[in-house]
């Protein structure tokens with residue numbers, strides 16, 4: 223980055239510091255990952271200089287000889303990897319992808335039914351502070367208070383009562399596998415379109431470590447930067463009959479020109495995700511999450527749903543006498559980065575909730591396995607048991623750094639010399 227250093231020392235320095243932070247910390251934020259150097263190079267390529275409103279073969283600008291090939295490759299790789307009829311790779315991110323789906327199929331005031339935000343749903347599934355809750359009549363289903371898991375009969379009853387045009391399955395903070403066949407049945411019973419938002423677990427689907435929603439859903443949206451380990455972006459996968467409606471909704475419905483450097487990087491990430499190594503990666507993400515869950519359970523932590531089937535864990539810290547925010551800040555000081563999170567039926571406010579959320583996608587990318595998960599679980603227990611102990615935090619941060627040095631993160635190998 224010689225040019226950047228000469229042109230803009232401030233930004234250069236901040237990038238260096240962020241690189242070091244990502245190298246030295248145990249990153250457990252469930253939506254984050256480390257992309258490969260190949261994905262990073264495509265993200266930073268000259269395709270950022272190109273405008274290409276429209277779709278391959280039907281663009282509004284000339285000079286698309288190579289952009290068209292990039293986009294078609296990304297689409298073909300996504301179709302092959304997920305077995306989808308049609309794919310749109312242009313959404314700028316997961317939130318606009320969901321908005322495009324609403325624009326394609328419903329009108330303002332129509333009813334959508336998704337998982338409630340405090341129960342693990344996403345803002346864009348009908349939260350009142352989001353356009354999805356302001357422009358549409360957003361209804362929500364909750365988790366069962368006793369089991370912390372989904373009650374399909376309750377979802378069915380809710381769907382029959384509110385008759386949604388779109389039924390949404392998918393989440394940002396739920397640690398169990400979804401029953402897509404059951405969601406399909408419910409959608410059919412109320413004549414709704416079934417949208418599955420697999421933003422969090424797309425990488426697990428790609429690697430065969432999570433059931434695929436593709437055979438069941440009318441439309442599937444996903445981010446590309448979470449467990450899928452690509453650049454920040456999104457895709458919409460759908461049945462052939464919805465292809466036109468989806469493409470028109472993305473462009474010109476809500477977007478202008480696609481971010482072509484992102485599209486190139488998505489194509490690279492999809493090629494990686496189709497490799498045998500990625501299958502192992504996906505299985506290891508889940509194995510790591512399960513080991514971390516067992517370790518934390520043994521230390522008396524209360525996991526929502528009791529454990530995990532995917533990459534993430536949601537911990538209710540009430541019995542530990544610590545709030546999510548206090549725990550998250552103490553852990554960050556100890557080199558373990560996660561986020562505070564509401565738990566189902568949380569009596570506390572969203573900005574100061576009772577829980578924390580953890581995910582294993584990023585640490586698995588740097589090669590952590592079960593033995594490292596046990597260490598992390600023990601560190602979390604020690605820090606959360608004494609959130610005021612700054613000496614312990616400093617000591618743990620050093621131990622975390624030493625462990626990280628032995629497992630260089632993708633793209634950051636030059637920073638972790640063991």
Ligand SMILES: *Cc1c(COP(=O)(O)O)cnc(C)c1O
Pocket residue numbers: 253315316317318320343344346392393394419420421422445455
């Ligand atoms: C992350 C996420 C999104 C939104 O993605 P952004 O890229 O942050 O806009 C949408 N849906 C779900 C379920 C998510 O987890």
